Amino acid sequence: MLNEMSEQVETRIERKERTRRALVEGTLTLAAERGFAALSLREIARSAGIVPTAFYRHFESLDELGTTLVDEGVRQMRLALRELRRTPDARLSETVRFTFAQVAGREDLYSFLIRERHGGSSALREAIAFEMQLITRELVVDLSRIPLLDTWPTDDLELAADLIVSTVVDHIAEFVSAPLRERPAIVERTIGQVRMVALGMASWHPRATH
Amino acid sequence: MLNEMSEQVETRIERKERTRRALVEGTLTLAAERGFAALSLREIARSAGIVPTAFYRHFESLDELGTTLVDEGVRQMRLALRELRRTPDARLSETVRFTFAQVAGREDLYSFLIRERHGGSSALREAIAFEMQLITRELVVDLSRIPLLDTWPTDDLELAADLIVSTVVDHIAEFVSAPLRERPAIVERTIGQVRMVALGMASWHPRATH
DNA sequence: TGTACATCAGTGAACGCGCGTTCACTGATGTAC
DNA sequence: TGTACATCAGTGAACGCGCGTTCACTGATGTAC
Numbered sequence: 279m280l281n282e283m284s285e286q287v288e289t290r291i292e293r294k295e296r297t298r299r300a301l302v303e304g305t306l307t308l309a310a311e312r313g314f315a316a317l318s319l320r321e322i323a324r325s326a327g328i329v330p331t332a333f334y335r336h337f338e339s340l341d342e343l344g345t346t347l348v349d350e351g352v353r354q355m356r357l358a359l360r361e362l363r364r365t366p367d368a369r370l371s372e373t374v375r376f377t378f379a380q381v382a383g384r385e386d387l388y389s390f391l392i393r394e395r396h397g398g399s400s401a402l403r404e405a406i407a408f409e410m411q412l413i414t415r416e417l418v419v420d421l422s423r424i425p426l427l428d429t430w431p432t433d434d435l436e437l438a439a440d441l442i443v444s445t446v447v448d449h450i451a452e453f454v455s456a457p458l459r460e461r462p463a464i465v466e467r468t469i470g471q472v473r474m475v476a477l478g479m480a481s482w483h484p485r486a487t488h
Numbered sequence: 489m490l491n492e493m494s495e496q497v498e499t500r501i502e503r504k505e506r507t508r509r510a511l512v513e514g515t516l517t518l519a520a521e522r523g524f525a526a527l528s529l530r531e532i533a534r535s536a537g538i539v540p541t542a543f544y545r546h547f548e549s550l551d552e553l554g555t556t557l558v559d560e561g562v563r564q565m566r567l568a569l570r571e572l573r574r575t576p577d578a579r580l581s582e583t584v585r586f587t588f589a590q591v592a593g594r595e596d597l598y599s600f601l602i603r604e605r606h607g608g609s610s611a612l613r614e615a616i617a618f619e620m621q622l623i624t625r626e627l628v629v630d631l632s633r634i635p636l637l638d639t640w641p642t643d644d645l646e647l648a649a650d651l652i653v654s655t656v657v658d659h660i661a662e663f664v665s666a667p668l669r670e671r672p673a674i675v676e677r678t679i680g681q682v683r684m685v686a687l688g689m690a691s692w693h694p695r696a697t698h
Numbered sequence: 699t700g701t702a703c704a705t706c707a708g709t710g711a712a713c714g715c716g717c718g719t720t721c722a723c724t725g726a727t728g729t730a731c
Numbered sequence: 732t733g734t735a736c737a738t739c740a741g742t743g744a745a746c747g748c749g750c751g752t753t754c755a756c757t758g759a760t761g762t763a764c
Contacts, residue, residue, distance in 0.1 A: 290727050294740065313607050315526040318717060330718080332741045340718095396661055397523050397607025434680075441655060441681045448654045451606055470644075471651045478688030500760050504707065528750060540751080542708045550751095 298336045300326035302350065305343060306386040313393055314344055314402070344394075344402055351391045352409045354384060359413065366420065370476060371469045374446065378465050381450050389454040392447075410447070414439045430484040438479050445471050508546045510536035512560065515553060516596040523603055524554055524612070554604075554612055561601045562619045564594060569623065576630065580686060581679045584656065588675050591660050599664040602657075620657070624649045640694045648689050655681050 288296070304325030308317050319340055323330045337343045358380035362373060381388050394402045395410075417439040421427050427435065449468040453461055498506070514535030518527050529550055533540045547553045568590035572583060591598050604612045605620075627649040631637050637645065659678040663671055 290738085290740075293727090297740075312609065313523060313525050315523050319719090320717065328740085329742055331720085331743080334719085335740055393607050395606070397603045399522065437677060437680045438684065440677070441684060444655065444658045445651060448658065467647060467650070470647045474648065474651060474688040474692055475684060476688070477691045478684040478686070481687045481691055482684055500705085500707075503760090507707075529752090530750065538707085539709055541710080541753085544752085545707055 294335070297326060297328060297332075300328075301333070301336055301343065302347065303386075305347065306390055309347075309390055309393065310386060313397055314347070314390070315398065341399070341401065344399065345405065347387075347390055348394070348402055348405045348409075351387045352406075354387055355391075355409070355413070359416065363416070363420065366423070370472060374469045374472055375465060377446060378450070378453060378461075378468070381453060382461075385454045388450060392451045392454065410443065414443045417443060426480065434482065434484045438475065438482075441475055442472055445475065504545070507536060507538060507542075510538075511543070511546055511553065512557065513596075515557060516600055519557075519600055519603065520596060523607055524557070524600070525608065551609070551611065554609065555615065557597075557600055558604065558612055558615045558619075561597045562616075564597055565601075565619070565623070569626065573626070573630065576633070580682060584679045584682055585675060587656060588660070588663060588671075588678070591663060592671075595664045598660060602661045602664065620653065624653050627653060636690065644692065644694045648685065648692075651685055652682055655685065 301322060305317065305322050308321065308325055319333055320330045323333045337346065358377070362376055391406060395406045396403065414436065418432065418435045421435050421439055422430070446468060449464055453464050456464060511532060515527065515532050518531065518535055529543055530540045533543045547556065568587070572586055601616060605616045606613065624646065628642065628645045631645050631649055632640070656678060659674055663674050666674060
Protein backbone atom coordinates (compact mmCIF):
# COMPACT_ATOMS: atom_id res chain seq x y z
CA MET A 279 0.00 0.00 0.00
CA LEU A 280 2.78 2.42 0.88
CA ASN A 281 4.24 1.17 -2.34
CA GLU A 282 1.19 2.41 -4.21
CA MET A 283 0.78 5.68 -2.37
CA SER A 284 4.27 7.06 -2.93
CA GLU A 285 7.38 6.67 -5.00
CA GLN A 286 9.59 6.56 -1.93
CA VAL A 287 10.46 2.92 -2.38
CA GLU A 288 13.55 2.51 -4.50
CA THR A 289 14.40 -0.55 -6.45
CA ARG A 290 17.75 -2.21 -5.83
CA ILE A 291 19.00 -0.82 -9.15
CA GLU A 292 18.00 2.74 -8.23
CA ARG A 293 19.74 2.43 -4.88
CA LYS A 294 22.90 1.20 -6.53
CA GLU A 295 22.82 4.01 -9.06
CA ARG A 296 22.38 6.53 -6.25
CA THR A 297 25.49 5.22 -4.48
CA ARG A 298 27.40 5.31 -7.73
CA ARG A 299 26.42 8.96 -8.22
CA ALA A 300 27.53 9.66 -4.65
CA LEU A 301 30.94 8.14 -5.44
CA VAL A 302 31.29 10.19 -8.63
CA GLU A 303 30.16 13.46 -7.07
CA GLY A 304 32.18 12.89 -3.90
CA THR A 305 35.29 12.22 -5.94
CA LEU A 306 34.80 15.42 -7.96
CA THR A 307 34.50 17.40 -4.74
CA LEU A 308 37.56 15.81 -3.18
CA ALA A 309 39.61 16.08 -6.39
CA ALA A 310 38.94 19.83 -6.54
CA GLU A 311 41.09 20.16 -3.39
CA ARG A 312 44.18 18.12 -4.14
CA GLY A 313 43.75 16.46 -7.51
CA PHE A 314 42.58 12.96 -8.30
CA ALA A 315 46.03 11.37 -7.98
CA ALA A 316 46.22 12.27 -4.29
CA LEU A 317 42.90 10.65 -3.34
CA SER A 318 42.52 7.31 -1.58
CA LEU A 319 39.85 4.70 -2.17
CA ARG A 320 38.95 4.82 1.51
CA GLU A 321 38.23 8.55 1.62
CA ILE A 322 36.22 8.36 -1.59
CA ALA A 323 34.12 5.56 -0.09
CA ARG A 324 33.77 7.62 3.08
CA SER A 325 32.56 10.63 1.06
CA ALA A 326 29.83 8.46 -0.46
CA GLY A 327 28.80 7.04 2.90
CA ILE A 328 29.82 3.46 2.24
CA VAL A 329 32.43 1.11 3.65
CA PRO A 330 35.70 0.84 1.65
CA THR A 331 35.05 -2.67 0.42
CA ALA A 332 31.69 -1.67 -1.08
CA PHE A 333 33.58 0.56 -3.53
CA TYR A 334 34.38 -2.56 -5.55
CA ARG A 335 30.67 -3.16 -6.19
CA HIS A 336 30.81 -0.08 -8.46
CA PHE A 337 34.31 0.23 -9.85
CA GLU A 338 37.09 -2.28 -10.33
CA SER A 339 39.75 0.23 -9.29
CA LEU A 340 40.47 3.92 -8.79
CA ASP A 341 41.74 4.03 -12.36
CA GLU A 342 38.37 2.90 -13.66
CA LEU A 343 36.67 5.61 -11.62
CA GLY A 344 39.07 8.17 -13.11
CA THR A 345 38.23 7.05 -16.62
CA THR A 346 34.53 7.26 -15.79
CA LEU A 347 34.95 10.85 -14.60
CA VAL A 348 36.67 11.84 -17.83
CA ASP A 349 33.92 10.14 -19.85
CA GLU A 350 31.23 11.96 -17.89
CA GLY A 351 32.95 15.30 -18.30
CA VAL A 352 33.49 14.74 -21.95
CA ARG A 353 29.89 13.63 -22.49
CA GLN A 354 28.75 16.83 -20.81
CA MET A 355 30.98 18.89 -23.10
CA ARG A 356 29.72 17.12 -26.19
CA LEU A 357 26.12 17.76 -25.21
CA ALA A 358 26.94 21.43 -24.65
CA LEU A 359 28.69 21.70 -28.00
CA ARG A 360 25.87 19.94 -29.84
CA GLU A 361 23.51 22.54 -28.43
CA LEU A 362 25.93 25.22 -29.60
CA ARG A 363 26.15 23.95 -33.16
CA ARG A 364 22.38 24.06 -33.55
CA THR A 365 22.54 27.81 -34.09
CA PRO A 366 25.50 28.03 -36.45
CA ASP A 367 24.96 31.64 -37.46
CA ALA A 368 24.92 32.96 -33.91
CA ARG A 369 27.07 35.96 -33.16
CA LEU A 370 30.54 35.24 -31.88
CA SER A 371 29.89 36.87 -28.51
CA GLU A 372 26.71 34.83 -28.03
CA THR A 373 28.58 31.63 -28.75
CA VAL A 374 31.27 32.36 -26.18
CA ARG A 375 28.71 33.46 -23.61
CA PHE A 376 26.74 30.28 -24.13
CA THR A 377 29.85 28.19 -23.63
CA PHE A 378 30.59 29.78 -20.27
CA ALA A 379 26.95 29.43 -19.25
CA GLN A 380 27.27 25.67 -19.79
CA VAL A 381 30.42 25.57 -17.70
CA ALA A 382 28.80 27.57 -14.91
CA GLY A 383 26.48 24.71 -14.04
CA ARG A 384 29.20 22.13 -13.61
CA GLU A 385 32.31 23.76 -12.13
CA ASP A 386 33.34 20.54 -10.41
CA LEU A 387 33.32 18.55 -13.63
CA TYR A 388 35.15 21.12 -15.71
CA SER A 389 37.73 21.90 -13.07
CA PHE A 390 38.38 18.16 -12.87
CA LEU A 391 39.02 18.09 -16.62
CA ILE A 392 41.23 21.18 -16.48
CA ARG A 393 43.24 19.72 -13.61
CA GLU A 394 43.72 16.29 -15.12
CA ARG A 395 44.36 17.66 -18.60
CA HIS A 396 48.03 18.11 -17.70
CA GLY A 397 48.13 16.84 -14.16
CA GLY A 398 46.67 13.36 -14.27
CA SER A 399 47.94 9.94 -15.16
CA SER A 400 48.95 9.46 -18.77
CA ALA A 401 45.73 7.49 -19.38
CA LEU A 402 43.56 10.43 -18.27
CA ARG A 403 45.71 12.96 -20.11
CA GLU A 404 45.48 11.03 -23.37
CA ALA A 405 41.73 10.59 -23.05
CA ILE A 406 41.24 14.33 -22.53
CA ALA A 407 43.67 15.28 -25.30
CA PHE A 408 41.83 12.99 -27.70
CA GLU A 409 38.50 14.62 -26.94
CA MET A 410 39.90 18.11 -27.33
CA GLN A 411 41.22 17.10 -30.72
CA LEU A 412 37.72 16.02 -31.73
CA ILE A 413 36.35 19.38 -30.62
CA THR A 414 38.99 21.21 -32.64
CA ARG A 415 38.18 19.09 -35.66
CA GLU A 416 34.49 19.93 -35.37
CA LEU A 417 35.36 23.60 -35.24
CA VAL A 418 37.44 23.14 -38.40
CA VAL A 419 34.32 21.83 -40.13
CA ASP A 420 32.27 24.77 -38.88
CA LEU A 421 34.90 27.27 -39.98
CA SER A 422 35.19 25.71 -43.43
CA ARG A 423 31.51 26.53 -43.97
CA ILE A 424 32.12 30.26 -43.58
CA PRO A 425 32.19 31.88 -47.05
CA LEU A 426 35.47 33.78 -46.57
CA LEU A 427 37.27 30.67 -45.32
CA ASP A 428 36.00 27.99 -47.68
CA THR A 429 39.09 28.20 -49.86
CA TRP A 430 41.55 27.80 -46.96
CA PRO A 431 43.70 24.69 -46.78
CA THR A 432 42.90 22.42 -43.82
CA ASP A 433 46.21 23.21 -42.11
CA ASP A 434 45.34 26.86 -41.83
CA LEU A 435 41.83 26.11 -40.62
CA GLU A 436 43.31 23.82 -37.98
CA LEU A 437 45.74 26.52 -36.92
CA ALA A 438 42.88 28.93 -36.33
CA ALA A 439 40.57 26.35 -34.71
CA ASP A 440 43.31 25.24 -32.34
CA LEU A 441 43.99 28.85 -31.38
CA ILE A 442 40.34 29.53 -30.64
CA VAL A 443 39.75 26.31 -28.70
CA SER A 444 42.85 26.72 -26.54
CA THR A 445 42.01 30.36 -25.83
CA VAL A 446 38.51 29.45 -24.65
CA VAL A 447 39.72 26.44 -22.64
CA ASP A 448 42.37 28.58 -21.00
CA HIS A 449 39.72 31.01 -19.81
CA ILE A 450 37.43 28.22 -18.69
CA ALA A 451 40.27 27.19 -16.38
CA GLU A 452 40.30 30.71 -14.92
CA PHE A 453 36.52 30.89 -14.86
CA VAL A 454 35.82 27.78 -12.79
CA SER A 455 38.09 28.81 -9.95
CA ALA A 456 37.29 32.54 -10.02
CA PRO A 457 34.92 34.21 -7.55
CA LEU A 458 31.54 34.99 -9.11
CA ARG A 459 32.11 38.74 -9.35
CA GLU A 460 35.20 38.25 -11.55
CA ARG A 461 33.49 35.95 -13.98
CA PRO A 462 31.85 38.50 -16.29
CA ALA A 463 35.25 40.12 -16.86
CA ILE A 464 36.73 36.76 -17.83
CA VAL A 465 33.91 36.16 -20.31
CA GLU A 466 34.35 39.61 -21.84
CA ARG A 467 38.10 39.15 -22.14
CA THR A 468 37.56 35.84 -23.90
CA ILE A 469 35.14 37.45 -26.33
CA GLY A 470 37.65 40.20 -27.03
CA GLN A 471 40.41 37.71 -27.69
CA VAL A 472 38.33 35.51 -29.96
CA ARG A 473 37.32 38.65 -31.84
CA MET A 474 40.99 39.56 -32.20
CA VAL A 475 41.69 36.13 -33.62
CA ALA A 476 38.75 36.52 -36.01
CA LEU A 477 40.23 39.81 -37.24
CA GLY A 478 43.54 38.04 -37.72
CA MET A 479 41.83 35.38 -39.78
CA ALA A 480 40.23 38.05 -41.95
CA SER A 481 43.60 39.38 -43.06
CA TRP A 482 45.39 36.03 -43.08
CA HIS A 483 46.88 34.95 -46.38
CA PRO A 484 46.36 31.22 -46.54
CA ARG A 485 49.06 29.12 -48.12
CA ALA A 486 48.15 27.78 -51.55
CA THR A 487 46.47 24.38 -51.33
CA HIS A 488 48.81 21.63 -52.49
CA MET B 489 98.65 15.94 -0.42
CA LEU B 490 95.68 14.34 -2.18
CA ASN B 491 93.98 17.56 -1.25
CA GLU B 492 96.51 19.53 -3.31
CA MET B 493 96.65 17.16 -6.26
CA SER B 494 92.94 17.06 -7.07
CA GLU B 495 89.65 18.77 -6.49
CA GLN B 496 87.97 15.52 -5.47
CA VAL B 497 87.61 16.51 -1.87
CA GLU B 498 84.32 18.27 -1.27
CA THR B 499 83.65 20.56 1.60
CA ARG B 500 80.72 19.78 3.85
CA ILE B 501 78.78 22.64 2.26
CA GLU B 502 79.36 21.31 -1.25
CA ARG B 503 78.25 17.83 -0.19
CA LYS B 504 75.07 19.21 1.32
CA GLU B 505 74.33 21.24 -1.80
CA ARG B 506 74.84 18.13 -3.93
CA THR B 507 72.29 16.19 -1.86
CA ARG B 508 69.88 19.10 -2.11
CA ARG B 509 70.23 19.11 -5.90
CA ALA B 510 69.62 15.35 -5.90
CA LEU B 511 66.40 15.91 -3.95
CA VAL B 512 65.23 18.63 -6.32
CA GLU B 513 66.11 16.74 -9.50
CA GLY B 514 64.76 13.45 -8.16
CA THR B 515 61.47 15.13 -7.28
CA LEU B 516 61.15 16.64 -10.76
CA THR B 517 61.70 13.21 -12.30
CA LEU B 518 59.19 11.52 -10.01
CA ALA B 519 56.63 14.32 -10.38
CA ALA B 520 56.73 13.94 -14.16
CA GLU B 521 55.12 10.51 -13.69
CA ARG B 522 52.26 11.14 -11.29
CA GLY B 523 52.36 14.77 -10.22
CA PHE B 524 53.86 16.28 -7.11
CA ALA B 525 50.79 15.74 -4.92
CA ALA B 526 51.08 11.97 -5.26
CA LEU B 527 54.71 11.76 -4.10
CA SER B 528 55.86 10.65 -0.66
CA LEU B 529 58.72 12.04 1.36
CA ARG B 530 60.21 8.55 1.59
CA GLU B 531 60.40 7.94 -2.14
CA ILE B 532 61.84 11.39 -2.74
CA ALA B 533 64.55 10.67 -0.16
CA ARG B 534 65.12 7.28 -1.78
CA SER B 535 65.53 8.93 -5.19
CA ALA B 536 68.24 11.16 -3.75
CA GLY B 537 70.02 8.24 -2.07
CA ILE B 538 69.43 9.34 1.50
CA VAL B 539 67.45 7.98 4.42
CA PRO B 540 63.96 9.53 4.94
CA THR B 541 64.92 11.38 8.10
CA ALA B 542 67.79 13.16 6.35
CA PHE B 543 65.21 14.92 4.16
CA TYR B 544 64.58 17.31 7.05
CA ARG B 545 68.19 18.52 6.91
CA HIS B 546 67.23 20.22 3.62
CA PHE B 547 63.52 21.06 3.72
CA GLU B 548 61.09 21.54 6.56
CA SER B 549 58.32 19.73 4.70
CA LEU B 550 57.16 18.54 1.29
CA ASP B 551 55.31 21.83 0.91
CA GLU B 552 58.54 23.76 1.26
CA LEU B 553 60.15 21.56 -1.39
CA GLY B 554 57.19 22.26 -3.68
CA THR B 555 57.59 25.99 -3.23
CA THR B 556 61.30 25.66 -3.95
CA LEU B 557 60.57 23.85 -7.21
CA VAL B 558 58.21 26.60 -8.33
CA ASP B 559 60.80 29.23 -7.44
CA GLU B 560 63.50 27.40 -9.38
CA GLY B 561 61.26 27.00 -12.41
CA VAL B 562 60.20 30.60 -12.29
CA ARG B 563 63.78 31.81 -11.91
CA GLN B 564 64.71 29.79 -14.98
CA MET B 565 61.85 31.38 -16.92
CA ARG B 566 62.82 34.87 -15.85
CA LEU B 567 66.41 34.31 -16.96
CA ALA B 568 65.15 33.04 -20.32
CA LEU B 569 62.85 36.03 -20.75
CA ARG B 570 65.55 38.51 -19.78
CA GLU B 571 67.70 37.03 -22.53
CA LEU B 572 64.76 37.40 -24.89
CA ARG B 573 64.14 41.05 -24.13
CA ARG B 574 67.74 41.93 -24.92
CA THR B 575 66.96 41.81 -28.63
CA PRO B 576 63.65 43.68 -28.68
CA ASP B 577 63.48 44.15 -32.44
CA ALA B 578 63.92 40.46 -33.24
CA ARG B 579 61.50 38.92 -35.69
CA LEU B 580 58.45 37.31 -34.22
CA SER B 581 59.42 33.85 -35.43
CA GLU B 582 62.89 34.18 -33.91
CA THR B 583 61.40 35.14 -30.58
CA VAL B 584 59.09 32.13 -30.47
CA ARG B 585 61.87 29.80 -31.60
CA PHE B 586 64.17 31.11 -28.92
CA THR B 587 61.50 30.53 -26.27
CA PHE B 588 61.13 26.89 -27.22
CA ALA B 589 64.90 26.47 -27.35
CA GLN B 590 65.03 27.57 -23.71
CA VAL B 591 62.32 25.10 -22.78
CA ALA B 592 64.09 22.27 -24.62
CA GLY B 593 66.92 22.25 -22.09
CA ARG B 594 64.68 21.84 -19.06
CA GLU B 595 61.68 19.69 -19.92
CA ASP B 596 61.44 18.40 -16.36
CA LEU B 597 61.20 21.86 -14.87
CA TYR B 598 58.70 23.23 -17.36
CA SER B 599 56.51 20.15 -17.31
CA PHE B 600 56.45 20.47 -13.52
CA LEU B 601 55.21 24.07 -13.87
CA ILE B 602 52.63 23.10 -16.50
CA ARG B 603 51.36 20.26 -14.33
CA GLU B 604 51.14 22.24 -11.12
CA ARG B 605 49.73 25.31 -12.83
CA HIS B 606 46.24 23.84 -12.54
CA GLY B 607 46.92 20.56 -10.79
CA GLY B 608 48.83 21.45 -7.65
CA SER B 609 47.94 22.71 -4.23
CA SER B 610 46.42 26.16 -4.10
CA ALA B 611 49.74 27.55 -2.80
CA LEU B 612 51.62 26.29 -5.87
CA ARG B 613 48.85 27.36 -8.24
CA GLU B 614 48.81 30.88 -6.87
CA ALA B 615 52.59 31.20 -7.02
CA ILE B 616 52.61 30.13 -10.67
CA ALA B 617 49.63 32.33 -11.58
CA PHE B 618 51.35 35.31 -10.00
CA GLU B 619 54.51 34.78 -12.04
CA MET B 620 52.56 34.38 -15.26
CA GLN B 621 50.84 37.66 -14.54
CA LEU B 622 54.24 39.32 -14.22
CA ILE B 623 55.28 37.88 -17.57
CA THR B 624 52.09 39.17 -19.19
CA ARG B 625 52.70 42.60 -17.70
CA GLU B 626 56.22 42.69 -19.11
CA LEU B 627 54.84 41.83 -22.52
CA VAL B 628 52.36 44.68 -22.16
CA VAL B 629 55.31 47.05 -21.67
CA ASP B 630 57.08 45.61 -24.70
CA LEU B 631 53.96 45.91 -26.85
CA SER B 632 53.35 49.48 -25.77
CA ARG B 633 56.72 50.40 -27.29
CA ILE B 634 55.65 49.29 -30.76
CA PRO B 635 54.75 52.41 -32.81
CA LEU B 636 51.37 51.15 -34.05
CA LEU B 637 50.28 50.20 -30.53
CA ASP B 638 51.52 53.14 -28.49
CA THR B 639 48.09 54.78 -28.46
CA TRP B 640 46.26 51.67 -27.25
CA PRO B 641 44.62 51.70 -23.83
CA THR B 642 46.21 49.33 -21.33
CA ASP B 643 43.16 47.04 -21.30
CA ASP B 644 43.54 46.29 -24.97
CA LEU B 645 47.28 45.72 -24.64
CA GLU B 646 46.59 43.33 -21.79
CA LEU B 647 44.02 41.50 -23.85
CA ALA B 648 46.57 40.94 -26.60
CA ALA B 649 49.46 40.12 -24.26
CA ASP B 650 47.34 37.60 -22.37
CA LEU B 651 46.32 35.96 -25.63
CA ILE B 652 49.91 35.66 -26.80
CA VAL B 653 51.27 34.38 -23.49
CA SER B 654 48.57 31.76 -23.07
CA THR B 655 48.98 30.57 -26.65
CA VAL B 656 52.71 30.10 -26.19
CA VAL B 657 52.30 28.45 -22.76
CA ASP B 658 49.70 26.11 -24.17
CA HIS B 659 52.11 24.94 -26.81
CA ILE B 660 54.95 24.65 -24.32
CA ALA B 661 52.70 22.15 -22.52
CA GLU B 662 52.42 20.13 -25.73
CA PHE B 663 56.09 20.59 -26.54
CA VAL B 664 57.56 19.19 -23.33
CA SER B 665 55.67 15.91 -23.56
CA ALA B 666 55.90 15.49 -27.34
CA PRO B 667 58.39 13.14 -29.02
CA LEU B 668 61.32 15.01 -30.57
CA ARG B 669 60.19 14.53 -34.16
CA GLU B 670 56.88 16.32 -33.48
CA ARG B 671 58.47 19.32 -31.87
CA PRO B 672 59.31 21.39 -34.95
CA ALA B 673 55.67 21.17 -36.05
CA ILE B 674 54.54 22.47 -32.66
CA VAL B 675 56.96 25.40 -32.90
CA GLU B 676 55.78 26.26 -36.40
CA ARG B 677 52.14 26.07 -35.36
CA THR B 678 52.84 28.43 -32.49
CA ILE B 679 54.57 30.88 -34.81
CA GLY B 680 51.60 30.74 -37.17
CA GLN B 681 49.15 31.41 -34.37
CA VAL B 682 51.12 34.28 -32.89
CA ARG B 683 51.34 35.73 -36.40
CA MET B 684 47.58 35.40 -36.72
CA VAL B 685 47.15 37.26 -33.45
CA ALA B 686 49.56 39.96 -34.69
CA LEU B 687 47.42 40.39 -37.80
CA GLY B 688 44.37 40.67 -35.59
CA MET B 689 46.08 43.38 -33.57
CA ALA B 690 46.90 45.27 -36.76
CA SER B 691 43.22 45.63 -37.65
CA TRP B 692 41.96 45.98 -34.08
CA HIS B 693 40.10 49.16 -33.27
CA PRO B 694 41.13 50.00 -29.73
CA ARG B 695 38.53 51.51 -27.47
CA ALA B 696 39.03 55.19 -26.84
CA THR B 697 41.19 55.79 -23.78
CA HIS B 698 39.13 57.05 -20.87
C1' DT C 699 101.79 21.60 12.63
C1' DG C 700 99.08 18.99 16.21
C1' DT C 701 95.43 18.40 19.36
C1' DA C 702 90.98 18.83 21.43
C1' DC C 703 86.39 20.03 20.75
C1' DA C 704 82.16 21.56 17.94
C1' DT C 705 79.32 21.00 14.12
C1' DC C 706 76.07 18.67 11.52
C1' DA C 707 74.66 15.56 7.23
C1' DG C 708 73.25 11.33 7.33
C1' DT C 709 71.78 6.82 10.11
C1' DG C 710 68.57 3.40 11.92
C1' DA C 711 65.17 1.88 15.23
C1' DA C 712 60.73 2.75 16.56
C1' DC C 713 55.90 4.60 16.74
C1' DG C 714 51.15 4.84 15.38
C1' DC C 715 48.26 5.42 11.23
C1' DG C 716 45.70 5.04 6.96
C1' DC C 717 46.16 2.50 3.07
C1' DG C 718 44.28 -1.35 -0.66
C1' DT C 719 42.57 -5.73 -0.74
C1' DT C 720 40.80 -10.59 0.92
C1' DC C 721 37.16 -12.86 2.84
C1' DA C 722 33.05 -14.72 4.89
C1' DC C 723 28.89 -12.50 6.31
C1' DT C 724 24.06 -10.21 6.43
C1' DG C 725 19.71 -8.99 5.24
C1' DA C 726 16.78 -6.54 2.12
C1' DT C 727 15.11 -6.90 -2.62
C1' DG C 728 13.86 -9.61 -6.59
C1' DT C 729 12.14 -13.83 -8.92
C1' DA C 730 10.07 -18.37 -9.88
C1' DC C 731 6.45 -21.16 -9.02
C1' DT D 732 -1.51 -14.12 -3.27
C1' DG D 733 2.09 -16.77 -0.62
C1' DT D 734 6.25 -19.23 -0.18
C1' DA D 735 10.85 -20.70 -0.99
C1' DC D 736 15.08 -19.54 -2.97
C1' DA D 737 18.52 -16.45 -5.49
C1' DT D 738 20.74 -12.22 -5.93
C1' DC D 739 23.76 -8.81 -4.49
C1' DA D 740 24.83 -3.94 -2.22
C1' DG D 741 26.80 -3.14 1.71
C1' DT D 742 29.33 -4.89 6.25
C1' DG D 743 33.24 -5.63 9.32
C1' DA D 744 37.34 -8.12 10.72
C1' DA D 745 41.79 -8.91 9.32
C1' DC D 746 46.23 -8.71 6.71
C1' DG D 747 50.65 -6.75 5.51
C1' DC D 748 52.65 -2.39 3.87
C1' DG D 749 54.51 2.23 3.23
C1' DC D 750 53.79 6.37 5.25
C1' DG D 751 55.54 10.89 8.21
C1' DT D 752 57.81 11.93 12.17
C1' DT D 753 60.51 11.36 16.87
C1' DC D 754 64.70 10.37 18.72
C1' DA D 755 69.33 9.24 20.12
C1' DC D 756 73.31 8.08 17.45
C1' DT D 757 77.72 8.24 14.44
C1' DG D 758 81.62 9.74 12.35
C1' DA D 759 83.62 12.75 9.01
C1' DT D 760 84.55 17.69 8.41
C1' DG D 761 85.52 22.15 10.32
C1' DT D 762 87.48 25.32 13.84
C1' DA D 763 90.02 27.26 17.81
C1' DC D 764 94.13 27.35 20.05
